[in-house]
Amino acid sequence: MSTDAQSTEHPTRPRIARRIGAIAESATLKVDSKAKALKAAGRPVISFAAGEPDFATPDHVVEAAVAAARDPRNHRYTPAAGLPELKEAIAEKTRRVAGADVSASQVIVTNGGKQAVYEAFATIVDDGDEVLLPAPYWTTYPEAIRLAGGTPVEVFAGSDQGYLVTVDQLEAARTPRTKALLFCSPSNPTGAVYSAAQTRAIGEWALEHGIWVISDEIYQDLVYDGVSAPGITGVVPALADTAILVNGVAKTYAMTGWRVGWLIGPADAVKAASNLQSHLSSNVANVSQRAAIAALTGPQEPVTAMRDAFDRRRRAIVAGLNAIPGFRTPTPQGAFYVYPDVSELLGKEWGGVVPTTTLELADLILDQAEVAVVPGEAFGPSGYLRFSYALGDDDIAEGVARLQRLFR
Structure with a gap:
């Protein structure tokens, strides 16, 4: 059999299984990965993309893992x-x-x-x-x-x-x-x-x-x-x-x-x-x-401390975003995300660009303000942006300030 014949794809048999081939990459991880790549290249990007606490795992948990690693039963x-x-x-x-x-x-x-x-x-x-x-x-x-x-x-x-x-x-x-x-x-x-x-x-x-x-x-x-x-x-x-x-x-x-x-x-x-x-x-x-x-x-005090920090950040980011014309941000009562309605920003010119979707708006924000956010299309309809506030207080303040300058 010739090499050409061996490489011919069967017309009804795709190389990749249809169910797997249809899977979209995780949008949140994709945006976060892009933000990290830009930071590695020297760009001062602030990322609100990943739903990941910026705290270290509590010490007593780490110590339990170290002991477990030395135990042959594990x-x-x-x-x-x-x-x-x-x-x-x-x-x-x-x-x-x-x-x-x-x-x-x-x-x-x-x-x-x-x-x-x-x-x-x-x-x-x-x-x-x-x-x-x-x-x-x-x-x-x-x-x-x-x-x-x-x-x-x-x-x-x-x-x-x-x-x-x-x-x-x-x-x-x-x-x-x-x-x-x-x-x-x-x-x-x-x-x-x-x-x-x-x-x-x-x-x-x-x-x-x-x-x-x-x-x-x-x-x-x-x-x-x-x-x-x-x-x-x-x-x-x-x-x-x-x-x-x-x-x-x-x-x-x-x-x-x-x-x-x-x-x-x-x-x-x-x-x-x-x-x-x-x-x-x-x-x-x-x-x-x-x-x-x-x-x-074990001790739950670290959980309380982290929750208190998230609460402080939650109030700060809601106030900061709602000070920007075009952002309508309900105050969340759980998790560590805010989800502003930004549909009023679409169809208008910002920095020479007229975004018509929040996919385009998120790209504009990353390019012009060096702030990474996840567009609403990742979670349903367009018109929204997701911000994780599981990052440092200073980064939240600087990221919001950049958006205030971009959309003033």
């Missing part, structure tokens, strides 16, 4: 679903914080929250199933839904609604093919928090219609102004048989690089997801698991 395979001690610590935290009655047997420890999200959708979504996806949404959700063979159905709530969808909106989007609802409170990218009453209404609606709920609770500890972010199965306990909770240590404990997340669900879903993980990745690195045990069971 040099071997351990159960794919996680160390029993960590699973129990996760169950205890969930009972205490989310108000949900769960046991360690319902927990699977995953390689970060993203793996938990992926496994949750892969476990319950079949080809053709629809998943209701409140928008703005985290950029990974629709890709994980499509990878599972499902169809994301966006349900949009704008700044006029505080970025919170209603039961009426969800009901209008429901069809006979609706299998699941993604629920995220506090929200990435908006920082919006559903009240207990709103959470209960949505949970009871899902229960009434036999709809699974995948509840992303990774920002649950980062709330402000005296509000709480109740777990959906805590306020609607009957939903526990058709709900999967996902969470992790990344945001609360400044442990993004340690890659420890988890999912919690009913026995049949947990068994199926555990089977998947046994082939996908097996156990999470034991040193990281031991560090997570220390985070969950």
